[in-house]
Amino acid sequence: xxxxxxxxxxxxxxxxxxxxxxxxxxxxxxxxxxxxxxxxxxxxxxxxxxxxxxxxxxxxxxxxxxxxxxxxxxxxxxxxxxxxxxxxxxxxxxxxxxxxxxxxxxxxxxxxxxxxxxxxxxxxxxxxxxxxxxxxxxxxxxxxxxxxxxxxxxxxxxxxxxxxxxxxxxxxxxxxxxxxxxxxxxxxxxxxxxxxxxxxxxxxxxxxxxxxxxxxxxxxxxxxxxxxxxxxxxxxxxxxxxxxxxxxxxxxxxxxxxxxxxxxxxxxxxxxxxxxxxxxxxxxxxxxxxxxxxxxxxxxxxxxxxxxxxxxxxxxxxxxxxxxxxxxxxxxxxxxxxxxxxxxxxxxxxxxxxxxxxxxxxxxxxxxxxxxxxxxxxxxxxxxxxxxxxxxxxxxxxxxxxxxxxxxxxxxxxxxxxxxxxxxxxxxxxxxxxxxxxxxxxxxxxxxxxxxxxxxxxxxxxxxxxxx
Numbered sequence: 001x002x003x004x005x006x007x008x009x010x011x012x013x014x015x016x017x018x019x020x021x022x023x024x025x026x027x028x029x030x031x032x033x034x035x036x037x038x039x040x041x042x043x044x045x046x047x048x049x050x051x052x053x054x055x056x057x058x059x060x061x062x063x064x065x066x067x068x069x070x071x072x073x074x075x076x077x078x079x080x081x082x083x084x085x086x087x088x089x090x091x092x093x094x095x096x097x098x099x100x101x102x103x104x105x106x107x108x109x110x111x112x113x114x115x116x117x118x119x120x121x122x123x124x125x126x127x128x129x130x131x132x133x134x135x136x137x138x139x140x141x142x143x144x145x146x147x148x149x150x151x152x153x154x155x156x157x158x159x160x161x162x163x164x165x166x167x168x169x170x171x172x173x174x175x176x177x178x179x180x181x182x183x184x185x186x187x188x189x190x191x192x193x194x195x196x197x198x199x200x201x202x203x204x205x206x207x208x209x210x211x212x213x214x215x216x217x218x219x220x221x222x223x224x225x226x227x228x229x230x231x232x233x234x235x236x237x238x239x240x241x242x243x244x245x246x247x248x249x250x251x252x253x254x255x256x257x258x259x260x261x262x263x264x265x266x267x268x269x270x271x272x273x274x275x276x277x278x279x280x281x282x283x284x285x286x287x288x289x290x291x292x293x294x295x296x297x298x299x300x301x302x303x304x305x306x307x308x309x310x311x312x313x314x315x316x317x318x319x320x321x322x323x324x325x326x327x328x329x330x331x332x333x334x335x336x337x338x339x340x341x342x343x344x345x346x347x348x349x350x351x352x353x354x355x356x357x358x359x360x361x362x363x364x365x366x367x368x369x370x371x372x373x374x375x376x377x378x379x380x381x382x383x384x385x386x387x388x389x390x391x392x393x394x395x396x397x398x399x400x401x402x403x404x405x406x407x408x409x410x411x412x413x414x415x416x417x418x419x420x421x422x423x424x425x426x427x428x429x430x431x432x433x434x435x436x437x438x439x440x441x442x443x444x445x446x447x448x449x450x451x452x453x454x455x456x457x458x459x460x461x462x463x464x465x466x467x468x
Contacts, residue, residue, distance in 0.1 A: 002121065004033040005066050010081045012100070013091025014040045014050050016452070017161065021114040021191075022091040024163025026054055028117075029089075031065030037081045039073040047074065083107050089117060092190035095217065115191045116198040118164040124200050126180055128315055129158075131187045131231050132208030132244075134362040135308045138300070139208055140186040141336050142312035142329060147182050149325035158185035182319065187231060189214065195230035204318045205232040206242040206311050210249045211361045215385025225249060235259045240318035242311055245270055262318060264310035266303060274310040274317075281309060281330065283317055292323050297331040301340055302369035338457045340366055340442075346468040348435030354442035355457030358384070360391035363444025367398045370438045378425050378460075379413065380404030381445035388412040391444050401432045409445050422456060426463040439464075 009029055015022035022040075029036045038054070040047060051072070058070055073081060082088060082103040088111045090101065104111055112120070119127065128147070130140045137160055144156040155176075157164040164183065167176050185202070195201065210225055218224040232241040232253065239259035244250040246267050254261045263273035274283050279296065282289040292313060295306065309330055316326055335341060337353075344351040357363045367375060377399040388409060395402060395414050402416030403425050410418075417432070419425045429439045441460050446453070 002032075002117075004029060007033050007086040008035040008037065008084070009033045010037040010039060010085040010088045010104075011091075012039055012077070012082075012088055012098075013094040014038055014042075014047055014054075015091050015093065016042075016047070016050065018050065018053060019162040019166060020091075021093075021163050022089075023050055023053070024165040025089040025091075025114045025117070026070075027057055028114075028163075028165035028168055030054075030057055030068050030070070031061050033068055034066065035069045035071065037071045037073060037085065039077050039081055041076055043075045044072070079103055082109065085109055087112060089113065090194070092188060092193075096190075096193050111194065111197070113191055113194045114163045114165045115158060115185065115187065116194045118168075119198070119200065121168070122164075122177075122180075122183065124202050127183045127185060127202040128204040128206070128319060129185050129187050129202035129231050130206040130208070130311075130315070131189070131192060131228050132206070133211040133213045134357075134359055134365065135208040135304060135311075136186050136206075137356070138305060138336050138339055139206060139308045139311045139315075140184055142308060142333060143206070143315045144184040145329045145333060146312060146316040146321050146326050147184060147319055149328060150321055151182050153179055153181035154184065155181060156184045159188045159191065160186045189218075189224055189227040192230040193227045195234065199234050201230065201232050201234040201239070203235075204240050204242070204315050205235065206315050207231065207244065207250050207253060208308065208311055209244050209247045209361075211359060212386050213359045213384060216383075229253060229256065232257060232259075240315075242273070242314040242318065244307070244311070245273070246307075260318075262314040264307065264314050266307050266310070274313040276306065276310070281306075281313060283313055283323070290323065293327040293330045297327075299332070299334045302365060304365040304369075305335075305340075338454065340369065343461050344464050344468040349433045349437050349439060349468075351439045351464050351468060352441065353457050353460055354440060355460060356453045357442040357444050358446050358453055360386050360388055360444045363391055363442045364394045366440060366442040367394045370398070370440070372398045373400045374437050375399045376401045376403065376429050376433050376437055376439045378403045378405070378429065378439070378441045379443045379445065380410050380416070380418075381407035381443050381447045383407075383409040383412075384446055388444075400437070401429075403428050405443065405447060406450075407445060407447070422459040423463050426460065426467065430467055 077100045082100045148154040212221045245263040245265040263270040281292045338356045341353045404416045
């Protein structure tokens, strides 16, 4: 493990998640580094909960640990924090083209994020990494459950809400290194950007699909794809990448793969990978099929979740998981909170929370999971630079009523009931929904800076539970 005892480390971006990248990095460095500088453009007021938690941890450091000095520079960054540090740990949400990061590069100071720092310590040999524009969280959890069925100490982290650096805190860190269990990580494009310098990729890597996304932060789709591809570009010949054969851009990645390629497809047989044959999930090896489970046993809704299962089958096979464990998970897995999650039923109306839907493709997939003209859709908000033409078409085709949260994207969407907040949206949905309808929160857009996707899900569930 790195020796930070005489080091000054700048953590850029504390972040607003209690177990997220920035907070996780600070917690990891407490008791290890001589000095930690926490810098964020947000104010102390904006970060009061996270700061309070760090201070509790700091005060509780045992005497046997390095008594880390913590310096807070909030409401903006200082040039010297990036010129005189021994390392900078960048929250993945911080733009990589920040001039302050340029100061660090000019001074030869290494820039990590919590994922690359974790992998430098833990290694990549026991790691499965998953990325993609949509479906990556569900796929990550499916893979984790399949692996955990045979490896009880397996871990899940990354973009699912917990920084893996937190696993090194206390005696758990020694246990983790000793047992070295499988690690399943969801990896965003912003996390993967640092892999260009890290120059390593997980032993098993998965790309679920690629659609234009985050174009408010990337200059174009190609730049976004280049970050996503880092998940497999540094693999060895003995490693495996799992690719979506139905996605042209993902399929093309096979040309740059160094190791074995497994394909998954909803539309066709693949020579090596996973597909659906005669309503069965099957694994294919050298053109020979092995049945795993009938499609009818899956609890998840939608064709997109069938694709997620196929991706998970490929990754689990690459990790050596037995078909019986795969089948058990397919039949029992009910989904992930905030992803097409059934939260209530009443008066013949079903309420679904898909609050993490921030891309048009995610919302379209959800709309296609229910009968047309039976959907009360809560959408609207701000675009991340994506083309909304297909989303608008899907809404017209499948939604009976549309409820619109404020935002700059609404001019490109079908007209609907304008609302100011979640409470008003739920009230309107109650007024217009009929027996047999589905009320679906799946915006396909962001509501930032007003509210993040997880908070909007919490508020939606709270308001629905008041009334249903």
